[in-house]
Amino acid sequence: MAIQRTFVMIKPDGVQRGLIGEIISRIERKGLKVVALKMVWLDKERAERLYDIHKGKHFFDELVSFVTSGPVVAMVIEGEEAVSVVRRLIGATNPREASPGTIRGDFGLNLTKNIIHAADSVERAKYEMSIFFSDDELYEYERCSDRMVY
Numbered sequence: 001m002a003i004q005r006t007f008v009m010i011k012p013d014g015v016q017r018g019l020i021g022e023i024i025s026r027i028e029r030k031g032l033k034v035v036a037l038k039m040v041w042l043d044k045e046r047a048e049r050l051y052d053i054h055k056g057k058h059f060f061d062e063l064v065s066f067v068t069s070g071p072v073v074a075m076v077i078e079g080e081e082a083v084s085v086v087r088r089l090i091g092a093t094n095p096r097e098a099s100p101g102t103i104r105g106d107f108g109l110n111l112t113k114n115i116i117h118a119a120d121s122v123e124r125a126k127y128e129m130s131i132f133f134s135d136d137e138l139y140e141y142e143r144c145s146d147r148m149v150y
């Protein structure tokens with residue numbers, strides 16, 4: 001099992017709806033570790049860098065406009081196979097299709113306002129976290145629960 005770091009962002013709808021605590025709690029209860037965390041109000045330039053792979057797609061402008069409409073909560077999450085584990089925790093991109101029990105499946109209905117974003121690969125996670133965090137904002141620390149078996 002590989003310890004990985006992934007990038008996660010609670011979108012403006014998640015913040016507006018008061019879901020920050022619920023989402024972080026689900027991530028922590030799974031056994032994953034928060035190693036960086038901040039609230040950010042993205043400008044257009046940073047939002048376009050975050051979503052550069054979607055540039056030119058029909059939903060790009062709406063997506064950038066939405067993620068710049070209010071503050072987001074950015075975090076770096078660490079744990080065994082963190083990239084795929086977090087993707088399963090958040091559920092399918094379209095909340096209407098996301099399984100109950102996932103974050104999007106439990107809280108969302110709208111494809112753009114789908115509450116949360118997470119990187120889909122280790123490489124992408126590195127790129128996305130670099131948009132929000134400098135290296136010295138990523139902490140290495142041990143929790144007492146790290147020695148427990150989940």
Ligand code: CMP
Nearest residue numbers: 054059063093111112113114116117118
């Ligand atoms: P996210 O995981 O943040 O990555 C890109 C986002 O684009 C996605 O979640 C959705 O919120 C948004 N989006 C809007 N329309 C589409 C679409 N047709 N296909 C994929 N993503 C879409």
